[in-house]
Amino acid sequence: MPQSQHTDGSNPAPWWRDAVIYQVYIRSFADDSGDGIGDLDGLRRRLPYLADLGVDALWLNPWYTSPMADGGYDVADYRDIDPSFGTLEDAKAMIAEAHEQGLRVVIDIVPNHTSDQHAWFQEALAAEPGAPARDLYHFRPGKGVEGDEPPNDWRSVFGGPAWTRTTNADGTPGEWYLHLFASEQPDLNWDNQVVRDEFESILKFWFDLGVDGVRIDVANSLLKEPGLPDVGTSDIELLTSDPDAGGPEHPHWDRNGVHEIFRGWRAVADSYDDPRVFVAEAWVGTPQRLARYVRPDELHTAFNFDYLQAPWRPAQLRSAIDTSIAALGAVGAPPTWVLSNHDVARHVTRYAVEQTEKQIRSLAHVADADIDLELGTRRARAAALLMLALPGGAYVYQGEELGLWEVTDLPEELLQDPTWKRSEHTDRGRDGCRVPLPWSGDEPPFGYSPEDAHAEPWLPQPAAWKHLTPEAQAGDPGSMLELYRSALRIRRAQSALGDGELTWESEPDAAVQSFTRGAPDFRCVVNFGSEPAELPAHREVLLSSVPLEDGRLPGDAAVWLAI
CATH class of the missing domain: 2.60.40.1180 (Golgi alpha-mannosidase II)
Incomplete structure (x- = not known):
């Protein structure tokens, strides 16, 4: 496999320090089976396209066995592939073929929570209060005379309380369990050594199969404060406090103890002849707090959300660049830049509205604004050149190289993001950035599914995307696709680009x-x-x-x- 594109000859820099990594949301990338859902065979068929684009690696969203309550981030079996995507043998073949194309493979791991269908949680539900099986999660009695109030005031990221009450075998109300996300995603108890040992074993399983690295979902959330105290009315204050400067720690976000866990993971990665790598998804209060995750004995890189959310304004973007470079450079880590991903509104749309000093992240932030897609596309083209010229590495979310915009008018009955339901149908969630890719032709499904497909794509594609397919853009020097191809080709050839000053x-x-x-x-x-x-x-x-x-x-x- 290739090392860094920019080397000093005899001592090549690690590949991850300046890699451009393409994010594959498998469900929406390419459907080979015709069931309307993207799969591994579809991805394998498109690997030459990704190699020709000029990226260095792929990051795949969760491909594990899952009931899909949250797009695969509710994992029922961490050592197998969900049947909707294929088989474990398909995964092995995809890894091998990606390596043949010169592409490394990074997969997602979800350590904060499992699916409620995971064998551990099913055993915990069947067990009595206080049983060892329940200690793998966070079960607690409720408050109030009848225990009918949640154990504390924690809120789910998707809306509503972060607690769901169980039902005992005799039909009576039981204990409550914690879920910082959907109720189908119970949080694991990382104070239990069994949990820690299991995830190191899972890492070894995939590393042994040839996976080059792992992206860690909500890496900042694993540990909870003993006793699970209320957050209280100071939630925003706690989220932005700096424990390094004597401020209080949040009871469940970015707790200092998570770093011991990741030092253990780093030892696992470094035990391989070709060391495996980690990228952290860590939503934290400051770039300095983020830098703690990428110290030399912990993780390798981390997503830069301050940069992603910055408006298209020079002072805000430059500030995000400077603070990130300074904070990460202090611990010897490279910055990693990103404009879009599967959790935020596509940046063509974010840049298509009036740019104020406020950060812009979700569809809710642009829902009531006037959207000028021509202007958003123009800014997105400039943003691509800015990002790819910065020091360090970069992530490209599938479809951004085509200029895809956020689909804001999906029929309500087709929305699947748990945010839609848990917000009582006030927040449309993230489905608009997950619409299946268009590949060719003049009408949906635009080559996403085979011609004899027996099902429609799981989310409908806008008819206007016929101008944005790779088939339509290839060879057009003014297209977004050719802009990305050219930029990535120049970036690879220019010794000044990538890692450095x-x-x-x-x-x-x-x-x-x-x-x-x-x-x-x-x-x-x-x-x-x-x-x-x-x-x-x-x-x-x-x-x-x-x-x-x-x-x-x-x-x-x-x-x-x-x-």
């Missing part, structure tokens, strides 16, 4: 932001304003997000220059 050549709040990389012999210029801007002296225009106007860079555009 960045030097700003502009003032922090200037409408035109500019920085150099390398000797310096590479410069990225981004015009956040509305008027064309003069370019600095340069030898060659390597790539521009839009055509230049008399040698000037138009507004909401970016350019790469050889100096």
Whole structure:
């Protein structure tokens, strides 16, 4: 397998320090069986497309056996593949074929909770209060005279209480169990050594099958404060407090003890001749807190959500870049940049609304705004060049290389995100960014499913996407797909790009932001304003997000220059 694209010759840097990793939401990538759900055979068929795109690795969302109450993040068996995606043999074949294409494979692991159909939880439900099986989770008696109130005031991320009451074998109300997400996702008790040993064993199982790395779902949530105290009215204050500066810890987010767990995981990864890698999904209060997860003896990289949520404004984006580089650099870790994923509204749509100083993340943040998709696409093109010119690695969410936008008008009866139900139908959730990809043709399903498919795609595709298929965009130099292909090809060839240093050549709040990389012999210029801007002296225009106007860079555009 390849090492880093930018090396010093005899001592190549680890591949993960500057890798561009493509996120595959399997359910929506490519359907080979014709049942309307993406699968591993569909992914295998499209591996040459991903290799040609120019990415270094794939990250696959959960592929494990699951009732799919939350898109596979409710795992019933961590050592097998869900039948809707294929078999374990299909997974092995996909890993081997990806490696043949020069692509590494990163899979998802969900350690905070299991499915309520997992054998452990089923055993716990059948057991008496206080039994060892129940200690693998968080079971508690309720409050109130009849125990009919939740044990504490914790709230589910998806809405409503974070507790569900069980029913005893005789039909009487029983204990309550904790679920920070859906009720079908009971939280594991990470103070129990059995849980810790089991997950190290799961890691070894997949590493032994050739998986190159693991993305850790909600890595900041595993440990809970002993006694499970109320959060109280200070939840927002606790979320933004800094325990490193003497502030209080949140009772269930970003507790200091999680780092001992990840040091154990790192030892497992480092035991392989080709060390495996980790990327953390950790929603924490500050870049400094995030840096704790990527210290040299813990995880390797972490998603940069401050950057993802920053509005298309120069001061906010530059601040997110600077604070991330400084915080992660202090522990020797590279930044990792991301614009979209399966949990947030696609950035074409986020950039298509008025950009204020507020962070923008979900469909709820843009639902009532005027959406200008042409403007959002223009900004997304510039954002791609900005992101891919920054130091470190980057993630590309499937379909962003095609310019896909958030589907905001899915029929309510088809919505499947648990947020929709638990918010009492006030928050449409994340289905709009999970609509199946268009590949070819002029009408749905756009080659996502075979011509003789016996079912429609699990979510409907907009008819307007016929202009955004790879078939329609291939060879068109003005298309989003060819912009990404060109950017990734140049990024791989340019020794200045990837891991390394960045030097700003502009003032922090200037409408035109500019920085150099390398000797310096590479410069990225981004015009956040509305008027064309003069370019600095340069030898060659390597790539521009839009055509230049008399040698000037138009507004909401970016350019790469050889100096």
